[in-house]
Amino acid sequence: MRKADVSQDRQRYLVKCGKPYDHCYALIPPATPRVLPQSAAMHTQLQKAHEALGNLRSRAAILPNADLITRTLARREAVQSSQIEGTKTNLPELLEYEATLGQDGAPPDVTEVERYVHALAMGQKVLDGEQGRRAINIDLIKGMHRALLEKAPARLRPGDYRDSQVWIGGGRIEDATFVPPPPEAIPGCMEELETSMLQYEPREDEFGTMSIVAQLAVAHAQFETIHPFFDGNGRIGRLIMPLMLAAEGYPPLYLSGYLLRYRRAYYDVLANVQLQGRWDAWVTFLCEAVVRSVETSMGIAKDLNGIHDEWVKALSDVKANSAVHQFPRLLLGRPVISVTHAAEVLGISFVTANNAVKIMVERGILSEPKARRNRVFHATRILERLERE
Template identity: 45%
Template structure:
């Protein structure tokens, strides 16, 4: 990070980087509670309207929690892949179903940890709302994310040494966040925005979309952990929405598909305070993510209706366990007999027989025959989850 890379206002915020002679770090200004945005047209109103539409539609869908479960896992895969992981949706679901990483990418646990962190955070904000969005929650998210994986620090604790973004060393870095001694104060200030409520003296109320954009950029500028900052920063986005009663909206697909623009827009804020460009990019992403969420939800609901009709057409007795499987497969599209037994509270023979029947009907397939812990895959659901963003 060179002084010439920074705008004059940000140059004034440079301080010596602790432990690196001749290198500088940047202490960001307080988290904005208002922005003068130029060059935006209708991006923000469109994003807000999209969120309101999704909120209305989600109340009408009969199985929103099932859809959310699969969406959580797709988000975990996409957000982790931004950081260079290789595990796909099918890998993650297989690992969850079998408890074994045999034959799977070695980073599948990293992706599963993302799911656990996301689900933990959603539970917290749904219980307590906006007040749950604290530095302590952020640390807890990080602890879940780094549980059981190689991490050169203390999971769930803000960093105690200098880090940097990009470049092979601090002198060639794209950006150098604040020294470790300044991290807590910066995060405490960010927490004020996360727990935002409009004050009487505020001339304008910050919409949730603007707050999400500010919070994500400021979090990535502070970079409070040695590793995992990008993932924690992206987890915060659906949590901010859920805290205010919106369905979680997942942006990782949009950010991954536009990764270069994503990083450049963030750097524009970090180095030159180009908030307008970042907020515009972010608002477009929110609208795109909502559109994808609605399309995915409709497709999965249609699959569920089709499966329910196929099972009903078998003329089974009303208490047949097979009737329970369509909803289970939407939320858990990779199954084993043991997994189905535990999820539905049925016997192992009943679960095995049902899975065999669904395979015979063409609803489930076995990727590998005759394995000890056989997995059954609802390929239609996996295909929807693997579809490229906007595809």
């Protein structure tokens, strides 16, 4: 990161790195902004994003099987957010790992993606305590980081801030695209982010209220600029956004699908905030991510419920007390199952579950992609829909 890469107004936030990099500069981010200058285009995009969130809230309130579809979308989010960081695990691999409890082993990245699921679940559980935005604090962020990096090498300090200088891009710090704050500045930066934006409340001396989408944009960009951990900053930063929405009473909305598809633009507009303080392009980009993610989420929900209804109709000739009738709904939340796992979730015997699975395979609802020690079955239509944008 060259001094010339940093805008004139941000150069005063540059500090010398500690040894052995004391010939280089790091950037301590300015205080978290609570007001953003809005262009006409940015104002329009914010309005569209808020309309989309309002539609999501009203439609989700009457959505059948919302809990199970949300469960599946959370796993889709875990895969896509992790893929932004370069993991290769796909959604069926994660679901197979969960269905077999990992007994068949897993591709190298899948346990890392599963830990994202655990970190997200931890955040959602804390929010269930009805503390609102007060629940989104440093302790929660550290706890999610600890869950995300469970079993990672101790040098990565799961749940703790980094204790040495890092940089982004380039093999050497001299070639970095961005150098975040030295470790001693991290606690103060994070405390300021917590009070100013993660737990945002309007202040008496402020004119107006910052919109929730603008809050998401500021919180995510500021967190990525602080870069408080050795690893997992991008994933934790993306976890914060759906939790902020949930704390404001919105249904779960996951943005990583859009961010993955436009990853280069995502990195570029974030870098422009970090180095130049250019908020307009980043906020506009995130607004579009919200609008498109709402469309994707509701489209998937509609189609999955449609698939469910088709399966119910296709099984209408099976005797009414058969366990097979529990499977269409089960598959919305678990589109990859094993007989053992299905029996456990539904509270039925292995034999009963096995007989139901046989019927589902015969009817073409489930397929067995490959023979393995712990047999797994795919609800192919659901998986295909989840993979399609």
